Amino acid sequence: LCQNNQYAEYTSYSESTRSKNLAKRAHAYEMPGVQVDGTDPVAIYHAGKEAIARAKDNKGPTFIEATCERLQGHAFGSDEDHMDQNRLSEAKNNSPLKKFRERLITENILSEEEIKKIEIAATAEIDAAAKVAESSPPPKEDELYQDVFENHQDIPDLGKLGSRVLVDPEIINEEDSENITYCQAITQTLEYALESDDSVILMGEDIADPAGGVVKATYGLSSKFGLERVRPTPISEQAIIGAAIGASMAGLRPVAEIMVNDFLGVCMDQVTNHAAKLRYMSGGKTNVPITIRTMIAGNVGSFGAQHSQSLEAWLTHSPGIKVVAPGTPKDLKGLLLSCIYDEDPCVVMESMGLYFGSGLVPKEDYRIPLGKADIKKSGSDLTIITYGAALLNAIEVANDLEQEGISVEILDLRSLVPLDKDAIIESVSKTKRAVILHGAIRFCGFGAEIASFIHENLHSDLIKPVTRIGSAYTPIPFAKELENYHFPNNDNIKLQIKSLIE
Missing domain, CATH: 1.20.5 (Single alpha-helices involved in coiled-coils or other helix-helix interfaces)
Incomplete structure (x- = not known):
């Protein structure tokens, strides 16, 4: 339903288009387009009734253009000088309420x-x-943080040190696990969710068979569960996220795939202004339990400036969204499944550089609490704080430096929002040196928040200031030779660590 009141904010409809009838545009999409008098409640009722009946009969959508005149400026109290004064005066004298009364x-x-x-x-x-x-009294300060998330402890501002007690689920019997790749772990997790819960659906470009996704992460799922639950979409990120939001508000748990991280730019309005804010704007009455899977394709060779970015800082800066970045197949399953069953919108940042690495993954239900970091390697001289694909660099560097007598602890954040502040403090308090490593651009990257947090809480305990290692402040080059210079490399990471140890 489009209310055409002849104006945008200040620009008139006639100035912006030659079209006299928006409803006719519906025919290009092979659906009915109806233009009705928007000042006539009866006409709108009948047009709406017919459109609803058509939709309920599975005959598809209807576009209704309700034409009317705007009776004031864009907002209440806005000026009206830009409007046709004769037309405005006539419209006010024949207002819909007055006409309907008569x-x-x-x-x-x-x-x-x-x-x-x-x-x-x-x-x-x-x-x-x-x-x-x-x-009514004005809202008090303690209401400010209500309904950002289902649990206020997930809010970075409110996470008091020592207040969160989260424990990884134990894998009691490793015989119930299988050695599979990161990509296979995605498939296995989605299959498990689809099989165990009818409210879970998948949406995204090319996710159905025979394609099964651009990296085959959803291969076989549409054949097993049907196109009603594994739904291939047009190349329209706004439509994918918009439909996922609507489906979640109707009781489903959509898992929407935004093929490449960079494409979040196309649907950021849906992500940050709708999914992230609906719980808060509705006073907790409307939640959006969607999961967005998206792939970071940088540092694997020649995907270029528009298909390689790591944009987690965009998302973590938007209150209402949870963000995870699993670095192993096991963590991928545990975090993805937790996201699917979380009551808030979650983004799972997958890394293409990890897709073909393997590890033990539990076969059945396995969930890692969001906001729980993990020590991937214990050490005493320095802590590397990292997440996602940079975890591989951290492990390789730590193993090399161990041969040189330098003991490096690796703290894998896994979850960026919520953030495990306790784990950061505990590890850096022990080693008294910290390096923050990520593949995203260093300038204004997520590592800056972590560095600031450490300095604010452990300033007098640190032997050396925190070091941040990230990518260069350039678009990501297509040439592999230049891409190698853009991203952090192991030799550079080692040099910076050694400078902190000396």
Whole structure:
């Protein structure tokens, strides 16, 4: 339903298009387009009734253009100088309310006396509501953080040290695990979720067979569960996330794939202004339990400036979204499954450089609490804090330096929001030196937040200031030779660590 009131904010409809009838555009999409008088409630009722019946009969959508005149500026109190004054005056004199009132009397539907009674009752109801609003106390400070997330402890600002007690689930019997790749872990996790819960659906470009996703992460799932639950979409990231949000509000748990991390730019309005904010804006009455899977394709060779970025800092800066970056197949399953069953929108940052590495992954239900970091290697001289694909660099560097007598601890954050601040403090308190390593651009990267947090809490304990290692401040080059210079490399990481140890 489009209300065409002849204006944008200040630009008139006639100035911006030659089209006299927006409804006709619907025919290009092979659906009915209906133009109705938007000032006539009866006409709108009948057009809407027909459109709803058509939709319920599985005949698809209808586009309704309700034409009317805007009776004021863009917002209440806005100036009206830009509007056609004669047209505005005529529209106000023939306002929809006035016209409909006259019609009800002329057609003997209601009498003047009956209408006055309705008007008096409506005015009284509005006055009473206004009185309640005006007499209500203003919200207190403790309401500021209500309904950002389901659990306020997940909010970075409120996570008091020592307040979160989260434990990784134990794998009691490794015989119930299998040695599979990171990519296979995605498939296995999605298959498990689809099989065990009818409310889980998948959406994304090319995810159905025979393609099965650009890296085959969803291969076989549409054949097993059908296209109703594994739904291939057009190349429209806005449509994918918009449909996922709507489906989640109707009771489903959509897992939406945004093929490449860079493409989040196309749907950021849906992600950050809708999914992230609906719980807060509705006072906790509307939550959006969607999971967005997205692939970081940088540092694997020649995907170029528009298919290689790592944009986690965009997302972590948007209150209401949870962000995880698993670095192993086991962590991928544990975090992805937790995200699917979380009541808030979650983004799973997958790394193409990890897709073909393997490890033991539990076959059945396995969930890692969001906001729980993991020590991947214990050490005493320095802590590398990392996540995602950079975990591989950290492990390789730590093993090499061990041969040189330098003991490096590796703290894998795994979850960026919520953030395990306790694990950071505990590890760096022990080693008293920290390097933050990520594949995203160093300038204003997520590592800056971690460095600031460490300095604020452990300034007097540190032997040396925290070092941040990230990518160069350039678009990601297509040439592999230049891409190698853009991203952190093991030799450079070792040099910077050694400078902290000396």
